[in-house]
Amino acid sequence: MLKAPELLLPAGSLDKMRAAYDFGADAIYAGQPRYSLRARNNEFRLEQIAQGIAEAHARGKKFFVTSNLIAHNDKVRTYIRDIEPVMALKPDAFIMADPGLMMMVKDKWPEAEIHLSVQANTTNWATVKFWQKAGVSRIILSRELSLDEIEKIRQECPDMEIEVFVHGALCIAYSGRCLLSGYFNRRDPNQGTCTNACRWEYKTHEAAVDPNTGEALATSLEQGFNFDKAREEADAQFSTCGNGERHPQADQVYLIEEIGRPGEHMPIMEDEHGTYIMNSKDLRAVEHVERLVKIGVDSLKIEGRTKSLYYVARTAQVYRRAIDDAVAGRPFNPNLITELEGLANRGYTGGLLERRPANDYQNYETGHSVLQRSHFVGEVRSARDDGWVEIEAKNRFAVGDTIEVIHPSGNRTLTITEMHNADGQSVDVAPGNPHRVWLPIPGPTQGALIARLLQPTP
Numbered sequence: 001m002l003k004a005p006e007l008l009l010p011a012g013s014l015d016k017m018r019a020a021y022d023f024g025a026d027a028i029y030a031g032q033p034r035y036s037l038r039a040r041n042n043e044f045r046l047e048q049i050a051q052g053i054a055e056a057h058a059r060g061k062k063f064f065v066t067s068n069l070i071a072h073n074d075k076v077r078t079y080i081r082d083i084e085p086v087m088a089l090k091p092d093a094f095i096m097a098d099p100g101l102m103m104m105v106k107d108k109w110p111e112a113e114i115h116l117s118v119q120a121n122t123t124n125w126a127t128v129k130f131w132q133k134a135g136v137s138r139i140i141l142s143r144e145l146s147l148d149e150i151e152k153i154r155q156e157c158p159d160m161e162i163e164v165f166v167h168g169a170l171c172i173a174y175s176g177r178c179l180l181s182g183y184f185n186r187r188d189p190n191q192g193t194c195t196n197a198c199r200w201e202y203k204t205h206e207a208a209v210d211p212n213t214g215e216a217l218a219t220s221l222e223q224g225f226n227f228d229k230a231r232e233e234a235d236a237q238f239s240t241c242g243n244g245e246r247h248p249q250a251d252q253v254y255l256i257e258e259i260g261r262p263g264e265h266m267p268i269m270e271d272e273h274g275t276y277i278m279n280s281k282d283l284r285a286v287e288h289v290e291r292l293v294k295i296g297v298d299s300l301k302i303e304g305r306t307k308s309l310y311y312v313a314r315t316a317q318v319y320r321r322a323i324d325d326a327v328a329g330r331p332f333n334p335n336l337i338t339e340l341e342g343l344a345n346r347g348y349t350g351g352l353l354e355r356r357p358a359n360d361y362q363n364y365e366t367g368h369s370v371l372q373r374s375h376f377v378g379e380v381r382s383a384r385d386d387g388w389v390e391i392e393a394k395n396r397f398a399v400g401d402t403i404e405v406i407h408p409s410g411n412r413t414l415t416i417t418e419m420h421n422a423d424g425q426s427v428d429v430a431p432g433n434p435h436r437v438w439l440p441i442p443g444p445t446q447g448a449l450i451a452r453l454l455q456p457t458p
Helices: 014-022 046-058 073-087 099-108 125-133 147-156 180-185 227-238 286-295 309-328 335-340
Strands: 006-010 027-030 062-067 093-096 114-116 138-140 161-169 202-209 216-218 253-258 265-269 282-284 299-302 374-383 388-393 402-406 412-415 436-440 449-453
Touching: 006 014, 006 309, 014 027, 014 046, 014 309, 027 046, 046 062, 046 073, 073 099, 093 099, 099 114, 125 138, 125 147, 147 161, 147 286, 161 286, 161 309, 286 309, 286 335, 299 309, 309 335, 309 402, 309 449
Parallel strands: 006 027, 006 299, 027 062, 062 093, 093 114, 114 138, 138 161, 161 299
Antiparallel strands: 161 282, 202 216, 202 253, 253 265, 374 388, 374 449, 388 436, 402 412, 402 449
């Protein structure tokens, strides 16, 4: 029988941690804002880490502490002092990327379990062996690997734990080592303060370079930008000239303008063109879970510590079912793909697990997430013996809507036929947060989430 890999979910709060466990996760990862790459939307200070570890271990689950920044001297100075009380709480492992910090941890706590972060960019079996000799117990492989490359690493390193990302946002940089946010906003992604500059909407403006200062100066754009023409020109100019020199126009400079900052022009070099020139689609590898299980991957990881409670619950539920089906030898259920369309996404791609044309990874049309199947609208807060359930509304829903009740015991759909407000009066609409309403919902509801099913576009 095949071994079931660990299902590892992100947690930006204790509520998200609990939802991850409720819906099928074996482990979660969370980190202190100062030393992980999620400084925003992160509630895990020492008190929350202590509570999270205690709850996880009481449930027989694992809690990994993410400590994966690339440290500058100031954080090296304070690191051991700040990590010592966390170490005393006995998390199951630390996820780390900086070799200097790893050395310091191992010197003080030789027994500490360290998982090598994806930030370390491990792409081959020789590097896995190097880190194994350094005392690392698990390698989180780079997102830039194909399924065949992962299998080769498994074969060459049979006694090393390996972890693979299967769902979540992708970065245009090499496994997250990006400088865009630091360049545009002075907020360093490698210190946890990324502003997702790759998701912004940009306009291009032709520019000329001042030969004396090297400054990019805007020239007028009388005509609209022609994507096809620009692509043809880029293709023609991409290769080098016959003598090995680059074509003189291949390094054309453009100024980009973000839609929220009109008039603020930023110079950038382009050899790919589009409105969202840097925006990656989201990773979805649920259809590859069976292959990853057969390869012998030890942990399947989902990205998204800043994502919603709904995201955590839905992805945990879907990937739990995919793992269980693969281990039991059941064929892949395509409905799992449909269920993931209930999450807002930027379009899905299998990333580099399967080699595809380059434009398959990028979304040139929109930088924001789009809802395809359903919309998260509420959380169940309490229930009465008569079958009526109190819903804390998160987004608008109304009588007549078809909703999906998402519950660890299984999901079900129903049409809202009546609704009451907190005073027991009949109402037709729940406008959204902070309103609470009551609905008749049969079956188990404790801890359930509510999604409104979207009507297909005509």
